[in-house]
Amino acid sequence: MDTAEARASFEEFVAARSVSLGRVAYLLTGHRHDAEDLLQTALIKVAMRWSWVEEPEAYVRRVLYTQAVSRWRGRGRRPEVLTDQPLGEGGKEPDLETRVVLDQALRRLTPKQRAVLVLRFYEDMSESQTAAMLDCSVGTVKSQTRHALERLRVLSPHLAQLLADRPREVAER
Numbered sequence: 001m002d003t004a005e006a007r008a009s010f011e012e013f014v015a016a017r018s019v020s021l022g023r024v025a026y027l028l029t030g031h032r033h034d035a036e037d038l039l040q041t042a043l044i045k046v047a048m049r050w051s052w053v054e055e056p057e058a059y060v061r062r063v064l065y066t067q068a069v070s071r072w073r074g075r076g077r078r079p080e081v082l083t084d085q086p087l088g089e090g091g092k093e094p095d096l097e098t099r100v101v102l103d104q105a106l107r108r109l110t111p112k113q114r115a116v117l118v119l120r121f122y123e124d125m126s127e128s129q130t131a132a133m134l135d136c137s138v139g140t141v142k143s144q145t146r147h148a149l150e151r152l153r154v155l156s157p158h159l160a161q162l163l164a165d166r167p168r169e170v171a172e173r
Helices: 003-028 032-048 056-075 096-107 111-121 129-135 139-156 159-165
Strands: none
Touching: 003 032, 003 056, 003 111, 032 056, 056 111, 056 129, 096 139, 111 129, 111 139, 129 139
16 A cells, blocks of 8 residues: 555545544543544554554554553543443433533543453443453453442442442443
8 A cells, every 4th residue: 555545545544443432532531622532542553553553443442542541551540531421321311410420430440440441331342352451361351340339339339329220240341
């Protein structure tokens, strides 16, 4: 692929996938501007390697996750908000109180727990896909998911009720 073809292909990818990737970046950062910066950083890294990247979306998502965790570590703080999508049953948006409670509880999780929850429940990835994305073992994904969900149940009884409404194995997929 020559330079002009590679550039056109990259621009087409960005136009088609930037909204979806931007949502993921927002979930990881909690702020629109931080999400834009994170996505731009990821796209720059991909652009430099575009000619040999076989699965560009997977590559961008991996860069998003690794860069988000690196930023959290570097700043010594956790992101403040996770959700911008409704989490209610059957596509029904939860009430404002539920969203606020969820946001507050999620702020108190570790970056790895947040990343696991985003991948498992927002991105709907399997345990093995999540492990590959975060470069850790499936056992780590399982334990981080379990610990994160347990912590959410403790931090917010309101959320515990939402999780109790579905079978435990579904809630912990």
